[in-house]
Amino acid sequence: xxxxxxxxxxxxxxxxxxxxxxxxxxxxxxxxxxxxxxxxxxxxxxxxxxxxxxxxxxxxxxxxxxxxxxxxxxxxxxxxxxxxxxxxxxxxxxxxxxxxxxxxxxxxxxxxxxxxxxxxxxxxxxxxxxxxxxxxxxxxxxxxxxxxxxxxxxxxxxxxxxxxxxxxxxxxxxxxxxxxxxxxxxxxxxxxxxxxxxxxxxxxxxxxxxxxxxxxxxxxxxxxxxxxxxxxxxxxxxxxxxxxxxxxxxxxxxxxxxxxxxxxxxxxxxxxxxxxxxxxxxxxxxxxxxxxxxxxxxxxxxxxxxxxxxxxxxxxxxxxxxxxxxxxxxxxxxxxxxxxxxxxxxxxxxxxxxxxxxxxxxxxxxxxxxxxxxxxxxxxxxxxxxxxxxxxxxxxxxxxxxxxxxxxxxxxxxxxxxxxxx
Amino acid sequence: xxxxxxxxxxxxxxxxxxxxxxxxxxxxxxxxxxxxxxxxxxxxxxxxxxxxxxxxxxxxxxxxxxxxxxxxxxxxxxxxxxxxxxxxxxxxxxxxxxxxxxxxxxxxxxxxxxxxxxxxxxxxxxxxxxxxxxxxxxxxxxxxxxxxxxxxxxxxxxxxxxxxxxxxxxxxxxxxxxxxxxxxxxxxxxxxxxxxxxxxxxxxxxxxxxxxxxxxxxxxxxxxxxxxxxxxxxxxxxxxxxxxxxxxxxxxxxxxxxx
Numbered sequence: 001x002x003x004x005x006x007x008x009x010x011x012x013x014x015x016x017x018x019x020x021x022x023x024x025x026x027x028x029x030x031x032x033x034x035x036x037x038x039x040x041x042x043x044x045x046x047x048x049x050x051x052x053x054x055x056x057x058x059x060x061x062x063x064x065x066x067x068x069x070x071x072x073x074x075x076x077x078x079x080x081x082x083x084x085x086x087x088x089x090x091x092x093x094x095x096x097x098x099x100x101x102x103x104x105x106x107x108x109x110x111x112x113x114x115x116x117x118x119x120x121x122x123x124x125x126x127x128x129x130x131x132x133x134x135x136x137x138x139x140x141x142x143x144x145x146x147x148x149x150x151x152x153x154x155x156x157x158x159x160x161x162x163x164x165x166x167x168x169x170x171x172x173x174x175x176x177x178x179x180x181x182x183x184x185x186x187x188x189x190x191x192x193x194x195x196x197x198x199x200x201x202x203x204x205x206x207x208x209x210x211x212x213x214x215x216x217x218x219x220x221x222x223x224x225x226x227x228x229x230x231x232x233x234x235x236x237x238x239x240x241x242x243x244x245x246x247x248x249x250x251x252x253x254x255x256x257x258x259x260x261x262x263x264x265x266x267x268x269x270x271x272x273x274x275x276x277x278x279x280x281x282x283x284x285x286x287x288x289x290x291x292x293x294x295x296x297x298x299x300x301x302x303x304x305x306x307x308x309x310x311x312x313x314x315x316x317x318x319x320x321x322x323x324x325x326x327x328x329x330x331x332x333x334x335x336x337x338x339x340x341x342x343x344x345x346x347x348x349x350x351x352x353x354x355x356x357x358x359x360x361x362x363x364x365x366x367x368x369x370x371x372x373x374x375x376x377x378x379x380x381x382x383x384x385x386x387x388x389x390x391x392x393x394x395x396x397x398x399x400x401x402x403x404x405x406x407x408x409x410x411x412x413x414x415x416x417x418x419x420x421x422x
Numbered sequence: 423x424x425x426x427x428x429x430x431x432x433x434x435x436x437x438x439x440x441x442x443x444x445x446x447x448x449x450x451x452x453x454x455x456x457x458x459x460x461x462x463x464x465x466x467x468x469x470x471x472x473x474x475x476x477x478x479x480x481x482x483x484x485x486x487x488x489x490x491x492x493x494x495x496x497x498x499x500x501x502x503x504x505x506x507x508x509x510x511x512x513x514x515x516x517x518x519x520x521x522x523x524x525x526x527x528x529x530x531x532x533x534x535x536x537x538x539x540x541x542x543x544x545x546x547x548x549x550x551x552x553x554x555x556x557x558x559x560x561x562x563x564x565x566x567x568x569x570x571x572x573x574x575x576x577x578x579x580x581x582x583x584x585x586x587x588x589x590x591x592x593x594x595x596x597x598x599x600x601x602x603x604x605x606x607x608x609x610x611x612x613x614x615x616x617x618x619x620x621x622x623x624x625x626x627x628x629x630x631x632x633x634x635x636x637x638x639x640x641x642x643x644x645x646x647x648x649x650x651x652x653x654x655x656x657x658x659x660x661x662x663x664x665x666x667x668x669x670x671x672x673x674x675x676x677x678x679x680x681x
Contacts, residue, residue: 036677078489078561081644088644089651234677242670249663256659260652261461264565272566272641273558282601399678 028214033233034240035220037398041111042218043247044104050248051101052206056199058094066146068192070185073148074274092263098140099266100255102289105133109317114341116329117219123321125212130318132205137290139198142191144287149271154284156183156191162297165304182277222401223330224394232398283358291355292348296374298359299367309371316378323378325386333392337385344377449599451572452579454631458638461653464646465639470501472618473636476629478511479616481560484552484607486540489561490640493534499646500639508534515539553593555606564634564641571634573599578630581609 006027008014017023065084067076080087109129112118118126141159145152160177164170179186217228226232234240258266266288270281286294296313300306316323331338347370354367395401457466474495477487492512495503503511513531517539520527532539542548549556558566567573580599584590590604597605611626618624639645 075489082489082494088642088648092648238673239677242666242673246663246666246670249659249666253656253659253663256652256655260648260655263648269566269568269570272562 030235030237032214032236033217033229034236035218035226035232035398036234036239037220037222037232037401038218038240038243039221040243040247041107041114043244044108044111046244047104047248047251048101048108049206050251051097051104052199052202055094055097055101056203058090058097059196059199061090062094063196066192068146068189070148070188070275073146073188077147089259092259096255096258096263096266098143099258099287099289100251101136102140104251105136106289109133110345113344114331115219115221116223116324116326116331118321119324119329120321121216122213122219125209126321127318128205128209128212130314132202132209134314135198135202135205139195139202140287140289142195142198144271145188145191146195147271148188148275150273150275150279150281151268151271151284153183153275153277154281155286156187158284159286160187162303162307165307167304219329220398221330221332222395222398223328223333224396224398226398285356288352288356291353292351293355295351295355295367296371298355299364299371313371313374316375320378320382324382326389326391327386328391328394330394333394334385334389335392336389340377340381340385344374347373347377449569451569451576451599453572454575456571456635456638458635458645461649463649465499465635467502468620468622469632469635470639471503472620472622472629473632473634473639474501474503475616475618476611476633477560477636480610480629481633482538482541484541484548484557485560486542486548486557487538487560487640488540489559490538491534492532492536492538494643496534497643500643501636505534512536553606557607560637560640562641564637569599571638574637575630575634577605578611578633579626 006024008017008023013023062080065076065080065087067073077091080091082088084090112126112129141155145156160174160183163177164174166173175181177187178184179190217226220226229235268285268287285291293310293313297306297310300309326334326337328334331341351367351370351374354363354370357363359367457464457469477485492508492515495501495511496505496508512534515532515536516529517532517536518527519530522528542551545556564571564574569576576599577597580597582596582598584596588596588603590596594604594606595608596603611629613625616624616629622628642648
């Protein structure tokens with residue numbers, strides 16, 4: 001990496017770069033040394049950037065035609081679907097784009113969990129990521145309210161009512177959030193404003209996320225620190241650009257299938273019924289990407305504790321770098337952690353399924369066990385595992401692990417066993 | 423490539439799980455072959471025109487369709503009545519307009535640009551005339567019901583005598599596809615209730631299919647354009663993906679690593 005010695009070849013370029021080093025930045029981004037063994041799970045960072053930009057561009061276009069008023073919102077969405085040129089396309093991209101965004105972010109998060117990308121020295125990248133994820137959930141929730149269908153209205157009612165669980169000031173806070181004594185026009189207009197604002201906050205945080213990433217550089221499937229640049233790295237352009245591009249295209253094929261052939265399958269039918277405060281839907285269900293947390297919320301019998309459990313389930317991720325005591329990053333070299341990792345994945349999927357089911361009988365029981373296990377994983381299993389687990393020797397360089405060479409591996413084994421003797 | 427397979431496996435698994443979870447309460451709806459499903463799905467023009475006839479002669483007595491305009495009837499991808507036919511249809515309805523130069527409201531025949539005339543002044547009037555139950559607006563009805571077209575198609579044919587043990591209140595009917603089986607709407611269709619202009623026999627099954635097709639178009643007027651564009655977009659993406667794949671292979675052949 002030659003960040004500091006970069007000089008533009010043209011005179012004009014040099015003049016400009018001395019005053020605003022944009023060309024140095026561009027040079028840094030293209031030359032950025034990236035581990036050469038990154039697998040396809042690493043392409044979701046680029047895919048997420050694409051998702052964010054798609055949501056912002058389609059969202060801006062929709063905002064030109066949408067009317068944030070309780071009496072007109074539903075109708076204006078139908079106006080977009082029927083009369084605006086390609087309005088149906090823009091709206092379906094935006095609505096399904098939210099689902100694709102969450103699909104990608106969950107893969108991105110679980111990749112981090114598998115390869116230990118949250119560990120030192122990448123804690124700040126991880127924490128910024130968690131804040132982005134929280135903002136994404138807020139943006140998605142408020143966006144779902146805007147069409148002012150039945151699920152919009154009742155989802156907003158249920159979620160905002162959670163704040164009433166706060167002792168003493170809860171009721172006051174809810175009234176303040178609503179801008180009145182029920183979810184109504186003032187709620188809709190403020191949700192629209194915030195839904196418009198949050199993506200730009202996310203955009204800013206994404207810049208910080210990438211900036212923080214470019215300090216230590218990417219983690220990699222082997223999870224070892226590497227020298228940069230070296231035989232273990234490739235420049236970001238063209239190697240990673242083309243690989244991310246290929247993965248993005250595959251992702252877009254799935255995306256296009258939803259937009260063009262099943263645009264409503266991920267939504268709820270009730271949201272095509274205009275909001276009616278006098279009629280409560282049979283089941284109030286959030287969008288699929290919020291279901292695991294919804295299951296945690298409902299599995300606690302007490303309202304306040306349920307809210308606390310739901311929030312903790314997300315916030316616990318922020319302290320993950322300190323809960324995981326293992327020095328080894330990649331699960332590839334952690335045989336026990338690897339198994340617990342897949343159990344956690346299954347646990348979250350089960351929670352998601354239970355979140356869509358009525359909270360009663362066996363469903364509720366399973367949800368409670370799964371909730372307990374979720375916290376057990378982070379609060380007990382991870383800290384203990386770091387001390388108890390016997391890990392597999394880690395190779396010294398990526399080249400070694402890629403080429404399957406043995407000399408250094410043998411050296412590493414020797415070193416590790418000698419360390420153990422000490 | 424092994425990783426890619428895993429990737430696709432995970433994606434499909436998650437979405438299948440979601441879809442399955444959202445269709446938990448499964449009912450076996452009546453099946454028929456809808457021409458608008460599938461990669462190249464298009465509406466059957468004749469069915470749409472007949473469906474409009476069923477809507478306007480039967481359903482429209484109680485159900486509004488407030489997001490549609492008469493011009494939609496002549497638009498591409500819909501029933502595609504000729505402009506003259508659509509104008510004639512519009513002119514058969516009276517709308518209130520105004521105020522005129524004297525400040526008075528007046529009625530005039532509807533034009534292509536007018537929205538479908540509603541059977542009742544407002545929701546309350548509709549409820550009052552229908553024993554307290556509001557006949558839902560039909561503009562997006564197909565998308566507002568869990569089973570979609572299959573549900574509507576089945577519901578229209580699902581009227582039966584109540585099984586023993588089920589007591590029905592005055593003005594309530596038994597329908598085996600209705601949520602909770604009790605419905606305020608009496609069976610709207612019966613064989614030969616209307617006479618199709620094109621000579622098709624107006625059986626309950628035929629009318630159910632036609633009117634459901636019409637409702638699908640009403641809810642998704644750009645469905646044909648969407649399918650056409652979708653096919654092109656996906657073919658384009660696949661070709662581009664293949665090209666990028668080989669470029670990637672070429673570029674990465676310079677390093678000792680696998681892609």
